[in-house]
Amino acid sequence: MATQALLLVNLGSPASTEVADVRRYLNQFLMDPYVVDLPWPLRRLLVSLILVKRPAQSAHAYASIWWPEGSPLVVLSRQLQEAVAPHWTQGPVELAMRYGEPSIEQALLRLAGQGTTQVTFAPLYPQFADSTTTTAIEEARRVIAAHRLNLQMSVLQPFYDQPEYLDALVASARPYLDDGFDHLLLSFHGLPERHLHKRDPSGNHCLKEADCCQRAEGDVLATCYRAQCFKAAEGFAERAGLQPQQWSLAFQSRLGRAKWIEPYTEARLDALAQQGVRKLLVMCPAFVADCIETLEEIGDRGREQFIAAGGEDLQLVPCLNAHPDWVQALVTLCRRAPLQL
Ligand SMILES: C=CC1=C(C)c2cc3[nH]c(cc4nc(cc5[nH]c(cc1n2)c(C)c5CCC(=O)O)C(CCC(=O)O)=C4C)c(C)c3C=C
Ligand SMILES: [Fe+2]
Ligand SMILES: [Fe+2]
DSSP states (O other): OOOEEEEEEEOOOOSSSSHHHHHHHHHHHHTSTTTSOSOHHHHHHHHHHHHHHHHHHHHHHHHHHOBTTBOHHHHHHHHHHHHHGGGOTTSOEEEEESSSSSBHHHHHHHHHHTTOOEEEEEEOOSSOOIIIIIHHHHHHHHHHHHTTOOOEEEEOOOOTTOHHHHHHHHHHHHHHHHTOOSEEEEEEEOOBHHHHHHTOTTSSOTTSSTTHHHHOOHHHHHHOHHHHHHHHHHHHHHHHTOOGGGEEEEEEOOOSSSOBOSSBHHHHHHHHHHTTOOEEEEEOTTOSSOOHHHHTIIIIIIHHHHHHTTOSEEEEOOOOTTOHHHHHHHHHHHHTOOEEO
């Protein structure tokens, strides 16, 4: 019987916290034209400038959250793979990273070498962005074409509004919500505004009005990362039984001088402390596995910032990681993935 392999794909991490490894990783990541979307000469120049100071700063940040087994993102993704494998009865379950290792190329070659001809390719990003979803799919296409692999791909679609994902998020957050809190901040990874405009099919939807992303539907919603974040946040809040004043949404992890989508998490942390919020919960629903952006940026630096601004406690709610409800949800979502021609 033909098998259907499952390939889980996440972003990836440096090989170690050595500055040279972090520089190599940042160079591969930022030279991706889907991430820094400038013509090659300008991209090379800008990335080379970023690579003067950033590798040492990021290496320091990675060292503060690194585990004995390796990068949290990779270790947790591996745990997810191991938890999913017994439930994916159609074939083998592999793990790949878009940057660093294990690479998409290594994983697809291994599957093809085992005689696999059908793969469900699962980018582990709830919301669509060219800098995450598209680049992962395009890398798989490149590998298949370059090695002339006889592989047919089904692709997991962005699942920001899928009940299985939202229910798993609520289940994973429930113990923290039940513990009592003043406010819940849903902090999503940010994106340069330019990335939204480029993908706006109407040419005049995104960021034209204050609430345009909250109202997006149809083909605009299909490619508007910010709109998908609002939908995910609203779906979560409704399922968790939260009142509108109990939660808000913001965007973190800015890089460079371009304008990124707002509101910014940093600004919200100060504002919430100044409004009298003492116990703040923060969830990061753009990430399915904890990583430098959740553990260091929010759990360490964000917490310090919030307390310095007058807050008492910031509690980071862990990502879905290998939560049993998420494992079941992911298997269900992947079984539904449509075939891509
Ligand atoms: C132009 C720069 C970046 C864009 C666009 C971007 C989009 C984007 N990223 C994620 C998810 C993750 N990003 C992570 C780390 C990370 N992101 C950037 C830059 C951009 N991301 C950098 C430079 C880094 C490295 C760390 C640092 O130096 O700050 C990670 C974590 C990786 C890890 O090893 O832990 C994730 C996950 C999304 C979802 C996204 C677009 C929506
Ligand atoms: Fe990022
Ligand atoms: Fe939008």
